[in-house]
Amino acid sequence: MSDKARIMAHIVPYYPDKERSWDAARALIDAGVAYLEVQFPYSDPSADGPVIEAACSSVLRNGFRSRDGFEFVREITRYSPVPVYIMTYAGMVFAPGVESFVAAVKAAGATGLIVPDLPVDYDEGVYAAGAAHELDIVPVVVSGSPVNRLDATRARKPSSVYAALRRGITGAQTAIDQETLEFLRSISSWGVRVYGGFGIRTPEQVAAVAEHVDAVVVGTAFVSTITCAVETGSSVYDAVRSFAASLVNCTE
Amino acid sequence: MPELYNDYFGEFGGRYVAEVLRPALDELESAFKNSMREPAFAAEFDEIASTFVGRPTPLLHASNASRALGGAQIYIKLEGLANTGAHKINNAVGQALLARQMGKTRIIAETGAGQHGVATAAVCAKLGLNCRIYMGEIDIARQRPNVFWMELFGAEVVPVTTGARTLKDAVNEALRDWAASFPDTHYIIGSALGPSPYPDMVREFQSVIGRETVMQTTQRGLDVVALIACVGGGSNAIGFFYPYLDLPSPALIGVEAGGTGTETGLHAARMTGEGRPGIVHGYKSLFLVDDDGQVEDTHSISAGLDYPGIGPQLASLGATHRVEFTRATDRESLDALRFFARNEGVVFALESAHAAAEAIKRAPNYPAETAIIVNMSGRGDKDLFITARALEPERWREFLLSEVSGIEHDLSRADAALAAAEENR
Numbered sequence: 001m002s003d004k005a006r007i008m009a010h011i012v013p014y015y016p017d018k019e020r021s022w023d024a025a026r027a028l029i030d031a032g033v034a035y036l037e038v039q040f041p042y043s044d045p046s047a048d049g050p051v052i053e054a055a056c057s058s059v060l061r062n063g064f065r066s067r068d069g070f071e072f073v074r075e076i077t078r079y080s081p082v083p084v085y086i087m088t089y090a091g092m093v094f095a096p097g098v099e100s101f102v103a104a105v106k107a108a109g110a111t112g113l114i115v116p117d118l119p120v121d122y123d124e125g126v127y128a129a130g131a132a133h134e135l136d137i138v139p140v141v142v143s144g145s146p147v148n149r150l151d152a153t154r155a156r157k158p159s160s161v162y163a164a165l166r167r168g169i170t171g172a173q174t175a176i177d178q179e180t181l182e183f184l185r186s187i188s189s190w191g192v193r194v195y196g197g198f199g200i201r202t203p204e205q206v207a208a209v210a211e212h213v214d215a216v217v218v219g220t221a222f223v224s225t226i227t228c229a230v231e232t233g234s235s236v237y238d239a240v241r242s243f244a245a246s247l248v249n250c251t252e
Numbered sequence: 253m254p255e256l257y258n259d260y261f262g263e264f265g266g267r268y269v270a271e272v273l274r275p276a277l278d279e280l281e282s283a284f285k286n287s288m289r290e291p292a293f294a295a296e297f298d299e300i301a302s303t304f305v306g307r308p309t310p311l312l313h314a315s316n317a318s319r320a321l322g323g324a325q326i327y328i329k330l331e332g333l334a335n336t337g338a339h340k341i342n343n344a345v346g347q348a349l350l351a352r353q354m355g356k357t358r359i360i361a362e363t364g365a366g367q368h369g370v371a372t373a374a375v376c377a378k379l380g381l382n383c384r385i386y387m388g389e390i391d392i393a394r395q396r397p398n399v400f401w402m403e404l405f406g407a408e409v410v411p412v413t414t415g416a417r418t419l420k421d422a423v424n425e426a427l428r429d430w431a432a433s434f435p436d437t438h439y440i441i442g443s444a445l446g447p448s449p450y451p452d453m454v455r456e457f458q459s460v461i462g463r464e465t466v467m468q469t470t471q472r473g474l475d476v477v478a479l480i481a482c483v484g485g486g487s488n489a490i491g492f493f494y495p496y497l498d499l500p501s502p503a504l505i506g507v508e509a510g511g512t513g514t515e516t517g518l519h520a521a522r523m524t525g526e527g528r529p530g531i532v533h534g535y536k537s538l539f540l541v542d543d544d545g546q547v548e549d550t551h552s553i554s555a556g557l558d559y560p561g562i563g564p565q566l567a568s569l570g571a572t573h574r575v576e577f578t579r580a581t582d583r584e585s586l587d588a589l590r591f592f593a594r595n596e597g598v599v600f601a602l603e604s605a606h607a608a609a610e611a612i613k614r615a616p617n618y619p620a621e622t623a624i625i626v627n628m629s630g631r632g633d634k635d636l637f638i639t640a641r642a643l644e645p646e647r648w649r650e651f652l653l654s655e656v657s658g659i660e661h662d663l664s665r666a667d668a669a670l671a672a673a674e675e676n677r
Contacts, residue, residue, distance in 0.1 A: 043547040044420055044532050046427050047270045053414050066544045090268045090531040095545030116270040142272045149274055164272065
């Protein structure tokens with residue numbers, strides 16, 4: 001087992017602008033994160049915390065289109081073998097047709113797709129399309145979900161599962177308690193890769209979760225890091241790289 | 253016999269929400285199904301409907317207007333005479349009773365213009381439930397009078413500062429609250445849309461409008477050829493049309509917001525060409541969205557129609573042509589409002605005035621012995637600041653200025669009194 005933590009780092013393409021979001025992506029890769037989660041901004045996000053929503057809104061105001069997101073992902077996958085997951089909402093996946101969207105995700109070189117508001121029993125065919133295109137469709141499960149929901153998800157036979165570690169929405173502080181660890185253990189027992197996150201922002205939290213998951217998802221904290229660098233006029237690359245490194249190296 | 257719970261209506265509807273909200277909706281679905289089977293629940297609803305809401309609402313023969321237009325007799329279902337001024341209260345009562353039955357002690361709701369917020373706040377005051385209303389910062393600035401009423405009823409009105417700071421952002425904020433709070437909290441959605449079971453549930457609570465209409469028109473032996481309702485999310489329309497859906501007639505006509513033109517951003521009409529299938533706010537329906545699925549800007553003089561989506565059941569009824577859709581512009585709606593005020597002594601809410609405008613266009617096409625029923629889903633008192641500004645801007649401006657100077661005078665006298673009291677101490 002590596003002594004470094006495996007991080008799935010969340011990034012919003014074109015935030016704060018094209019060039020600096022590319023800097024942020026490179027910084028994450030150079031710092032050694034294990035996965036990138038690229039969120040396509042959507043006008044009506046139902047599961048974003050205020051920090052990510054604000055970043056997405058500003059990107060949309062600048063005219064973001066889905067094709068810009070795919071182009072961004074294509075650049076990353078050309079630059080690095082780090083697997084990229086695209087995360088977005090049902091509205092954007094459904095608009096061009098689920099099949100076309102999934103094909104575009106694959107064509108961009110991404111490894112998988114995360115759509116929190118396409119639950120397994122209202123999936124619009126995204127799992128079938130994913131299987132056809134050999135794309136990893138990642139269901140989101142929540143700590144505290146009733147057994148019937150977990151069973152329904154498991155029945156889809158996903159290869160990866162995104163485990164949200166608290167009720168509610170990204171961003172607030174998450175305590176890693178016994179119940180959370182139990183939850184992670186039970187999902188791992190399905191024989192899937194588990195990406196666990198929601199509210200993780202410190203090396204201590206990463207260290208607490210890392211050994212129980214395939215990767216620790218960190219989202220809001222990276223967006224805040226970028227926002228802070230922009231506001232203080234400092235380098236986005238440097239800020240993101242040093243924060244990412246502190247998380248990756250938390251177990252040392 | 254129509255189904256109580258459908259989930260999907262043709263291709264539209266569904267429950268497209270993240271897992272975090274799923275237990276809340278699953279619990280709500282079963283509570284809804286159980287309660288609607290209980291005679292005691294219906295009795296409680298009827299009791300509050302008659303003593304608090306003011307039901308049944310009257311059916312007015314608009315005889316002067318009908319004579320002036322020639323053609324069909326226009327009847328107006330005066331839904332706007334319900335407590336708090338609109339049909340919104342029917343749904344608020346139903347859902348609040350359901351919440352209480354589920355053991356929830358706290359209510360949250362989103363509101364755009366404020367009518368749903370006012371109805372919800374009033375019902376919570378009546379039933380003794382804690383109430384928090386999410387409202388976009390921009391809407392709060394535009395709709396101060398409604399914020400005043402909500403707070404008077406004891407609700408906490410929380411400004412939403414994310415996104416566009418309007419209705420859709422208030423929905424997102426309410427969902428965010430609910431995702432963490434549903435064990436003790438119920439979220440009252442204000443229209444017949446959102447993830448299932450909301451479209452079915454809101455329609456059930458609003459169908460009291462349609463049931464009364466059937467009774468009132470039958471009692472008077474009317475030959476009803478058309479029902480006309482405005483359509484934003486569509487809760488007044490679906491409730492009004494509901495008993496007639498499985499019948500071949502009368503014509504059921506939904507009127508959307510034509511705004512100031514047909515270009516994107518100037519209207520909120522989804523059913524006459526511009527709407528596309530989409531998934532937004534947890535349900536599949538027709539929306540004003542672009543190629544990427546991003547929600548587009550909308551406009552209407554009536555805040556209640558200024559929403560990019562339509563309830564899934566109405567979208568489906570449009571696809572099967574049981575409901576016919578048309579639009580009325582801001583101007584036509586204002587003209588209709590003035591026409592019925594002058595001829596009948598009733599003031600339509602700007603939303604409902606869209607339906608009134610369609611009645612004016614259509615009545616002359618029918619024989620005089622037939623009847624058209626227009627649902628006046630709300631009354632126009634709430635629109636005073638918009639209507640007066642649009643119809644007589646100069647005199648309204650003078651009035652507002654004199655109000656401002658009056659308030660300033662009061663405040664400076666209060667300040668002076670305070671200063672004097674300090675000095676005497």
